[in-house]
Amino acid sequence: MNVRLEERAAQAAPVRRKTRLDRYLEENPELARAYYKIRKHAPKIVISGYDITKRCNLRCEGCxxxxxxxxxxYQDNHTIEEYEEFFRKESERGVTFPHFAGAEPAVVQDRLRLANRFWKNGLIYTNGxxxxxxxxxxxxxVSLWGNEETDKVFRGAPVFKRGIQNYAGDxxxxxxxxxxxxxxxxxxDLVRMCRDNGNRISFNHYSPSRQYNAKLRDGGASQHDERSTFRFSTADNNLRLTPDDLARVRDILDRVLDDHRETVVYSHYYNSWINDPKGRYEVNAKTGWATNCVILNKPYHRQYHTDFSYSDAECCVANIDCHSCRHYVAGYTMIMDKFFQHLDSRESFANWLDVYDTWCRLHFRNWDHLE
Ligand code: SF4
Ligand code: SF4
Structure with a gap:
């Protein structure tokens, strides 16, 4: 049989069938713009976490x-030369987006400046x-736990007041x-104050550590220490979110997101997911660790302690009790990792994309102005 050249070429290289994703993008230019923006500006995000100091000027309740x-x-006595070698090796390992935490990274800015020589993008968790x-x-x-009154109780200092002084319009x-x-x-109120100060705001859910939960179980008050991170909590008066709280929080956050689009960096879909009163992770009854936590299971992710040690069995907030973990870092990562599970419908894909875009707004300066 004499097959024409074009037909033979078509047989040899069959045209790729349009996927559902192609259709969603073709049908909705807004989705396409958001999707290709992420592919262009946030490719190859490889995150690892670094506790770069054990020092902090605060002692927040339940830290x-x-x-x-x-x-x-862990020991915290590495020299700046040792840090240089450490950061160099981490950047060579392929980390593209370091997260610096501690205790309080702002007390070791020489280490941050050094890290900035190896990476331009990254994130610092600071009390401000x-x-x-x-x-x-x-x-x-910049961590925020409420207004001046609540700061006095939870953190022992006017933390927000100093934060807005230090970072107005930054x-x-x-x-x-x-x-x-x-x-x-x-x-x-705090959303409005951030708006008036030229700042943006987002939200995390308090997630108790295993140690905090154990102290509450073991009687609370008898273990209080005025200079510690367990000053006032008891079984009846503590920071843990109840199912009723979650329902209220969900309503309030939906409202502030609609009312303050420029100020609030958040996602309606994430809001409904994170405020679901069911635990967000499957937890191994024997170990107490989440079995489906994405951070824990990423092969490249390491959470380094201050002595440069790490364990594959630890996430970035390893003291938190997985049963009630609603930490935003884990939550966003969990949803972003489920790309294929969000391709069933255009609405589901749009929700996934909204969470991813929100994550980028949280992690890239001037994300809103990129094309
Ligand atoms: S929560 Fe953050 S700011 Fe507060 S004591 Fe802990 S490390 Fe310091
Ligand atoms: S991020 Fe949360 S769910 Fe995941 S391992 Fe850590 S504490 Fe557990």
């Missing part, structure tokens, strides 16, 4: 760093009370409001 064996129990050198290009998630900074049982009423 999972100072409550925990898997963070505060000590100004981070404006030359450092990493994004800043495009690196996003205030990260950790919502707990006792600060839900202040969310709307």
């Amino acid at each position: 999972f760093f100072f409550e925990g064996d898997l963070s505060a129990g 009370t000590i100004k981070i050198d404006p030359e450092i290009t990493f994004m800043l998630h 495009s690196r900074a996003i205030f990260m409001y950790t919502i707990n049982h006792q600060n839900i009423d202040f969310i709307q």
